[in-house]
Amino acid sequence: MKRTYARLGCGFLLALVCASLAAQDYPNRPVSIVVPAAPGGTNDINARQLAQALTRILGQSFAVINRPGAGGAIGTAYVANSKPDGYTLIMPLATASAIPVADQLFGRKPSFTMDQLTSVALISADPNLLGARIDAPWKGLKDLVADARQNPGRIAYGTSGNYGPSHFMTEMFAHAAGIKLNHVAYGGGGPALIALLGNEVALAPVTPAQAMPHVQSGKLRVLANGGTRRIASLPDVPTFRELGYDIQYHLWVGMFAPAGTPPPVLTVLRDAVRQAAQSQEFVQSLAKAQVELAYLDAPEFEKFWRDDARRVAEVVKRIGRVD
Secondary structure, three states: OOHHHHHHHHHHHHHHHHHHHHHOOOOOOEEEEOOOOOOOOHHHHHHHHHHHHHHHHHHOEEEEEOOOOOHHHHHHHHHHOOOOOOOOOEOOOOOOOOOOOHHHHHHOOOOOOOHEEEEEEEEEEOOOOEEEEEOOOOOHHHHHHHHEEEEEEEEEEOOOOOHHHHHHHHHHHHHHHOOOEEEEEEOOOHHHHHHHHHHOOEEEEEEEEHHHHHHHHOOOEEEEEEOOOOOOOEOOOOOOOOOOOOOOOOOOEEEEEEEOOHEEEEEEHHHHHHHOOOHHHHHHHHHHHHOEEEEEEEEHHHHHHHHHHHHHHHHHHHHHHOO
8 A cells, every 4th residue: 555655646646747857848849829710810919919929929839720610619619629739729719618607508418618728828818899870769778778668679789799798798798787678699700890880780889999980980880888997098988887787798819728728838828828917018009009018917817717717607697598
């Protein structure tokens, strides 16, 4: 028995030594950052700017690999089931935590669970905004709520698709306000915004970057902000919470590694991302893409992400199956 414990102890120490040596040598070959969406979106923009910064900081190539499909499930499952060695990372869609919950609703075996990933850092967190055309009959959220109560189910809103971030935010609002709105799913946030401007729908959640050109041109009015505070580009737009609705929803972008990645490797990654976040060059590169840095290290990001996942799970279950 003593020999068995001794062998186990030696094996544990050997594993620790190997992990430590791996971290000292990490990274010694190119690292992939998977984005489970097509090029050009917010996640892709964040990932490419961060990849450049990490390449500069760690002296090894960090390359963005796009693996779109199934609302982000394909790329996320790929990384969740990858070797946990720090050479395959992911910057998933904010809806990643909703995918396993939706799979369960449809009786499907989830292709991954979020417990298969471990957090590295949060990079950005844009609040969802509720937009309406400038000629809409509502000057503010109070007017919209009153109209929706008089006309339940008649006011249509467009989103990027079923179980997408804009779907979640608007359903959170409708539930909190006790109103019923008519959901129209489009094939992305861009088509939903076009539908709003083209008078196909009356409302659409938008990002600050999407909203600003149309606010400035006098075509769009933002009724409320889904963040925890007002944003500098739209200082006159109140948050939902200011208006009495306990809603918080961000389109966040963060980095994860497969669960089981050696702690020393995670430390290297966390330190490098921290250096990037403190770099004026990185901050300015995000700003040029109209993305505001919202850096959180792993422990704080973990709490942020778990809270967000809990809210999203509640909304998915409330929405139910949408075929």
